[in-house]
Amino acid sequence: MFAFAIRSLAQGVLVLVTVAFIAFSMFRFVGDPVVNMLGQEATQQDRQELTERLGLNDPWPIQFARFLGNAAQGEFGVSYRQGRKVSDLIKERLPATLELAVLSAIFATGLGVLLGVYAAINRTGFVSNVIMTTSLIGVSLPTFLIGIGLIYIFAVELRWLPSFGRGDVVRLGWWSTGLLTESGRKSLILPVLTLGFFQLTLIMRLVRAEMLEVMRADFIRFARARGIADRSIELRHALRNTLIPVVTIAGLQLGSVIAFAIVTETVFQWPGLGALFVNAVQFADVPVMSAYLMFVAAVFVIVNLTVDLLYFILDPRLRSGRRVAKGH
Amino acid sequence: MATGDTAMEPVLSVRNLSLEFVTRRGVLRALNEISFDIARGEVLGVVGESGAGKSLTGTAIIGLIDKPGRLSGGEIWLKGQRIDNIGHDGLRKIRGRRIGMIFQDPLTSLNPLFRVGDQIAETVLTHMPVSKAEARARALALLTEVGIPAPESRIDAYPHEFSGGMRQRVVIALALAAEPDLIIADEPTTALDVSVQAQIITLLKRLCRTRGTSVMLITHDMGVIAETADRVAVMYAGRIVEIGPVADVIRQPKHPYATGLMGAIPALGAKVQRLTQISGAMPRLNAIPAGCAFRPRCTEAIGKCAEAVPPLVPVGATSARCWLHEAQVERSASHG
Ligand SMILES: Nc1ncnc2c1ncn2[C@@H]1O[C@H](COP(=O)(O)OP(=O)(O)O)[C@@H](O)[C@H]1O
Ligand SMILES: [Mg+2]
Numbered sequence: 001m002f003a004f005a006i007r008s009l010a011q012g013v014l015v016l017v018t019v020a021f022i023a024f025s026m027f028r029f030v031g032d033p034v035v036n037m038l039g040q041e042a043t044q045q046d047r048q049e050l051t052e053r054l055g056l057n058d059p060w061p062i063q064f065a066r067f068l069g070n071a072a073q074g075e076f077g078v079s080y081r082q083g084r085k086v087s088d089l090i091k092e093r094l095p096a097t098l099e100l101a102v103l104s105a106i107f108a109t110g111l112g113v114l115l116g117v118y119a120a121i122n123r124t125g126f127v128s129n130v131i132m133t134t135s136l137i138g139v140s141l142p143t144f145l146i147g148i149g150l151i152y153i154f155a156v157e158l159r160w161l162p163s164f165g166r167g168d169v170v171r172l173g174w175w176s177t178g179l180l181t182e183s184g185r186k187s188l189i190l191p192v193l194t195l196g197f198f199q200l201t202l203i204m205r206l207v208r209a210e211m212l213e214v215m216r217a218d219f220i221r222f223a224r225a226r227g228i229a230d231r232s233i234e235l236r237h238a239l240r241n242t243l244i245p246v247v248t249i250a251g252l253q254l255g256s257v258i259a260f261a262i263v264t265e266t267v268f269q270w271p272g273l274g275a276l277f278v279n280a281v282q283f284a285d286v287p288v289m290s291a292y293l294m295f296v297a298a299v300f301v302i303v304n305l306t307v308d309l310l311y312f313i314l315d316p317r318l319r320s321g322r323r324v325a326k327g328h
Numbered sequence: 329m330a331t332g333d334t335a336m337e338p339v340l341s342v343r344n345l346s347l348e349f350v351t352r353r354g355v356l357r358a359l360n361e362i363s364f365d366i367a368r369g370e371v372l373g374v375v376g377e378s379g380a381g382k383s384l385t386g387t388a389i390i391g392l393i394d395k396p397g398r399l400s401g402g403e404i405w406l407k408g409q410r411i412d413n414i415g416h417d418g419l420r421k422i423r424g425r426r427i428g429m430i431f432q433d434p435l436t437s438l439n440p441l442f443r444v445g446d447q448i449a450e451t452v453l454t455h456m457p458v459s460k461a462e463a464r465a466r467a468l469a470l471l472t473e474v475g476i477p478a479p480e481s482r483i484d485a486y487p488h489e490f491s492g493g494m495r496q497r498v499v500i501a502l503a504l505a506a507e508p509d510l511i512i513a514d515e516p517t518t519a520l521d522v523s524v525q526a527q528i529i530t531l532l533k534r535l536c537r538t539r540g541t542s543v544m545l546i547t548h549d550m551g552v553i554a555e556t557a558d559r560v561a562v563m564y565a566g567r568i569v570e571i572g573p574v575a576d577v578i579r580q581p582k583h584p585y586a587t588g589l590m591g592a593i594p595a596l597g598a599k600v601q602r603l604t605q606i607s608g609a610m611p612r613l614n615a616i617p618a619g620c621a622f623r624p625r626c627t628e629a630i631g632k633c634a635e636a637v638p639p640l641v642p643v644g645a646t647s648a649r650c651w652l653h654e655a656q657v658e659r660s661a662s663h664g
């Protein structure tokens with residue numbers, strides 16, 4: 001297990017360094033940072049001074065090492081457009097995005113597993129058919145359409161929920177949360193539904209398919225032959241075996257919730273990292289772009305590590321299995 | 329001794345059991361008029377080549393036939409109680425509690441994510457009014473009884489930590505956990521290494537004998553039948569073609585198919601052979617010929633064999649379905 005954890009960790013670091021290299025390259029290929037920072041009217045001397053000060057005359061491996069060192073401390077320089085430290089901008093925007101993404105993830109996995117199990121157990125029931133049909137819509141409709149549809153129904157027609165922004169937020173140190181005020185909570189509902197819906201349908205269909213597969217396994221048949229109650233067969237024996245493959249794919253999907261947040265944040269004018277990134281792209285604000293890239297990569301790496309750890313908790317064959325570990 | 333004791337009610341009595349699969353291309357009859365009894369403590373061997381309907385017979389008895397299969401006739405009685413029509417919950421109380429099942433593949437019969445002790449205790453708790461601690465103690469006792477070394481530590485191990493033979497021992501412990509009256513063992517050793525097959529059969533036989541548990545032992549292996557069973561039923565294309573005391577069926581089989589099978593019994597200690605002595609193959613369900621299903625492969629077939637299915641009638645010590653014993657057939661017809 002220890003070796004496995006080390007290997008996962010090493011892979012994660014490798015991914016991060018690779019992405020960091022891409023993020024670093026952006027500085028060299030997207031615009032000229034000196035021009036970006038000083039504007040067109042600066043004198044030749046100003047430019048040379050700044051180039052020297054930024055270390056842009058050093059060989060690139062040294063620059064890259066410096067970039068890595070800074071990135072590890074969360075420093076990505078100063079935004080070209082806003083003239084503020086990128087780390088401050090990120091810190092400011094992070095709570096909005098994380099609150100949105102985590103709530104969406106909980107909504108999508110919780111309800112997805114529940115509905116998937118239900119649809120698998122009552123395979124031919126009317127409700128299951130309704131669930132499956134609705135889920136097809138979720139899989140095929142683009143996120144922004146779902147968002148606009150929800151806004152139209154709940155904000156424009158019914159006037160129940162706000163259509164944009166976070167509402168009132170409460171500051172807890174550098175963190176800001178919308179969960180503690182009513183308008184904040186109301187503002188979260190539509191974006192969470194929008195961002196989570198696709199994942200929800202995906203996880204639900206996955207759980208259902210996987211569970212139906214497990215229900216055909218020999219050990220389920222043997223459990224029946226032992227007279228074990230149906231509920232126990234479904235919710236103990238089958239569900240645990242279902243969750244093992246589901247954890248991986250659901251985990252990877254939840255990583256992409258962060259990436260998909262860009263669309264949702266744009267539709268709802270959500271002041272999160274996704275919106276920050278979209279603005280940065282418009283103005284070729286490379287420090288912000290590269291920081292966002294690193295952030296997304298870090299999220300994926302962390303999710304992956306968590307999934308690997310969950311495997312060990314769920315599957316005894318990995319925990320003790322020298323045989324299995326050697327197998328691949 | 330096992331055959332004719334009418335004073336003692338059989339543990340299991342199967343009467344004219346038929347089973348069919350309703351498919352798009354029509355109804356396939358997989359079991360036809362299956363009848364047999366198993367007495368208390370008796371071991372009934374069931375032999376026949378692959379696809380003969382042995383597993384379906386066992387599965388039908390514990391009521392685990394999946395769609396599109398369905399019982400289309402006949403009755404199943406367990407100690408005087410009819411069990412083929414008692415519904416889902418009634419059956420669930422019988423499975424594991426009164427009829428234990430052992431499937432072919434010990435590697436896949438156990439849930440990989442649960443400790444073996446917990447799986448045994450779960451079965452005990454499902455059927456018996458005991459506390460968790462008592463169920464665990466019982467699990468430990470069962471593991472000891474089936475010959476798991478160091479059971480105190482192995483009770484908390486997972487299935488993948490056992491070898492195939494050891495896993496099949498755990499499966500036997502599970503089948504016996506609630507002290508059933510009957511064990512249905514469907515090719516319990518086929519998937520195992522040849523070196524452990526005999527041990528498992530010996531173990532199963534010993535445990536069932538000490539408890540007075542009856543056994544329906546499904547197998548390919550005539551050698552196992554010869555050593556283990558009291559009586560044997562020979563199946564062919566969904567029917568029992570011969571049934572009787574094992575010594576008689578082996579020494580003087582009456583049905584030509586049984587005769588062919590007996591020719592396939594390996595000499596003592598020789599390697600197990602498959603039942604390939606008879607040329608040709610068993611017909612598929614959708615291509616069973618009229619009359620006797622064995623006729624196309626039979627070297628002794630007569631005109632009548634193509635016309636009608638022979639009834640199962642007593643021929644000497646056993647009963648057989650074959651027109652060659654027409655004298656007995658006619659005698660029994662005039663009796664009834
Ligand atoms: N679900 C099914 N649908 C159609 N035919 C089936 C099904 N299950 C089993 N059969 C057929 O029933 C026959 C008996 O099968 P089985 O009892 O498994 O044979 P065996 O004697 O080898 O255990 C075979 O011909 C098999 O093809
Ligand atoms: Mg079989």
